[in-house]
Amino acid sequence: MDNPVIATPLNAAKIDTDGLTVAELGHTSKVNLRGDFSSSTVNNALTTLLGMESTLAPNAFVSNGASTLFWLGPNERLIYTDSDPETIASQWRDQVGTGAVDVSDYSTVLRLSGPKVRDVIVSGAPFDVHPDEFKVGQCAQTRFGNASILLSNHAETPVFQMQVRWSFAEYAFEYIKRVANYV
Amino acid sequence: MFIINCPYCGDRDQTEFSCHGEAHIPRPTETAKMTDDEWGEYVFFRTNPKGYHRERWLHDHGCRRWFNALRHTVTDEFVATYKIEDPRPPIPGEGGRS
Incomplete structure (x- = not known):
């Protein structure tokens, strides 16, 4: 089946200035998973559905190419996936019996790269993104201005991803755009 | 500005949290007879x-989990934060009273 192009709140907007590149990712399928992630039932489900292990340190994420698994809380994970989110959610509910919700359209994802990225983020987030504290493979739910975000560190160059709620996407994007002039 | 230790996420800025009053108030069981x-x-x-106080806190902008904190209402000192199911940490200087 052909995937139709699905709208995102910023219509793939970009910022490209000296030392900072920001781009909104295309529509990303996301599923929020609840359950006891220490149980073998959950581990089996993750293995069969996504080919992933359930062991994940707090504030960390793992990716196997097709899917990315984020820690959101002791009994909560978020996945980005290339598969059909509805299918994964219903299979999760069948196999595990706890909640799984397709949250693809709750939020959008901004990819931030360039040497100024950390300065831009700390201008709005009360969170320490120093490379000694926030390493590649770590994620954190925090605040950017007034928007709740899920921040993740993907490469040392650096490359960060900021997941922000749909209704806050324009706000966060404008915030970044204005701050980029000062940092 | 100060740092609060979320039992799930670790040290985070206070602006990620909100306080929701006194902790350990059990909900009545026989409400019809009250x-x-x-x-x-x-x-x-x-x-x-005026002193040490056990409070419920919520990590709004983080993991969105509830936890309890032992805080001094005058100095704003956070003695401890603990999960809902954890035993209560003792109040300082009171011989381990919890």
Whole structure:
């Protein structure tokens, strides 16, 4: 089946200035998973559905190419996936019996790269993104201005991803755009 | 500005959190038998101490989990934060009273 192009709140907007590149990712399928992630039932489900292990340190994420698994809380994970989110959610509910919700359209994802990225983020987030504290493979739910975000560190160059709620996407994007002039 | 230790996420800035009043107030079980005075006690009356206070906190912008904190209401010192199911940490200087 052909995937139709699905709208995102910023219509793939970009910022490209000296030392900072920001781009909104295309529509990303996301599923929020609840359950006891220490149980073998959950581990089996993750293995069969996504080919992933359930062991994940707090504030960390793992990716196997097709899917990315984020820690959101002791009994909560978020996945980005290339598969059909509805299918994964219903299979999760069948196999595990706890909640799984397709949250693809709750939020959008901004990819931030360039040497100024950390300065831009700390201008709005009360969170320490120093490379000694926030390493590649770590994620954190925090605040950017007034928007709740899920921040993740993907490469040392650096490359960060900021997941922000749909209704806050324009706000966060404008915030970044204005701050980029000062940092 | 100060740092609060979320039992799930670790040290985070206070602006990620919100406080929701006194902790360890059990919900009444036999509500149909309660008098107005008992309801008033449950709903409105708090210890409101000048000193160490056990409070419910929510990590709004983080993991969105509830936890308890032992905080001094004058100095804003956070003695401890602990999960809902954890034992209560002792109040400092009171011989381990919890």
